[in-house]
Amino acid sequence: MIELERAGVTVSAADGTTRVLLHPTTVTLSERRVAVIGANGSGKSTLARLVNGLRPPTTGRVRTLGLDVAEHGPEVRARVGFVFTDPDAQLVMPTAVEDVALSLRRSIPRRREREDAARAWLERIGLGDRATTPVHALSGGQKQLLALAGVLATEPRVLVCDEPTTLLDLRWRRVVDALLDEVDAQVLLVTHDLDAARRADRVLLVHEGRVLHDGPAGSTVDAYVALMAVR
Numbered sequence: 001m002i003e004l005e006r007a008g009v010t011v012s013a014a015d016g017t018t019r020v021l022l023h024p025t026t027v028t029l030s031e032r033r034v035a036v037i038g039a040n041g042s043g044k045s046t047l048a049r050l051v052n053g054l055r056p057p058t059t060g061r062v063r064t065l066g067l068d069v070a071e072h073g074p075e076v077r078a079r080v081g082f083v084f085t086d087p088d089a090q091l092v093m094p095t096a097v098e099d100v101a102l103s104l105r106r107s108i109p110r111r112r113e114r115e116d117a118a119r120a121w122l123e124r125i126g127l128g129d130r131a132t133t134p135v136h137a138l139s140g141g142q143k144q145l146l147a148l149a150g151v152l153a154t155e156p157r158v159l160v161c162d163e164p165t166t167l168l169d170l171r172w173r174r175v176v177d178a179l180l181d182e183v184d185a186q187v188l189l190v191t192h193d194l195d196a197a198r199r200a201d202r203v204l205l206v207h208e209g210r211v212l213h214d215g216p217a218g219s220t221v222d223a224y225v226a227l228m229a230v231r
């Protein structure tokens, strides 16, 4: 469950001016699959980052799984996985298997078991034959898959994905779509992929820092297509 209560984000520029990235927004998200769509720079990532406290609200409050993200940042982040658009932002270990194993360090103390579990995740995501490949030698799409595997391995209760398939070809996009469909967590998916958005239980359309439309996938995607057509 994700609750935004008049949650907004304003930033101050060096010249003293302020800029609203997200106007105060009130929304309660309890659906299992929620998509967030909208034009570039509309405020989708800003909204997504509120959910695990990566960006604290400057007005109002955000509760995820009942925890106020401003007050309980570490507890929230232990339960809420975040997949970045740019996988380099979250891959820290030299090889693929070590990177996934890092995510498992708390749940599986024994090194050998941890490595086996990490390899199983790599198999599941289609990178079984890349376990010991240096991360820097993976393609952009392979890194994106690896970053997702690392977050899934933590078994989050809420999974926020900020454009997780931008670098993926059609085949791997389908693999990721299927994984996101079957994962137990509540998923908040920021995406430009309207096919993926259409499969969500609920879709928010963000426009110029506001939730302009909020409802079932079909009507919200149609509203977005209409909005883009006239601009």
Ligand SMILES: Nc1ncnc2c1ncn2[C@@H]1O[C@H](COP(=O)(O)OP(=O)(O)OP(=O)(O)O)[C@@H](O)[C@H]1O
Binding pocket: 011, 019, 021, 038, 039, 040, 041, 042, 043, 044, 045, 046, 047
């Ligand atoms: N720290 C910041 N300071 C000033 N402006 C910012 C900051 N972070 C984001 N912005 C601006 O806020 C707006 C919303 O950004 P955000 O990343 O939420 O957009 P988005 O909808 O996710 O875009 P995209 O689809 O291009 O990823 C953009 O115009 C962006 O340039």
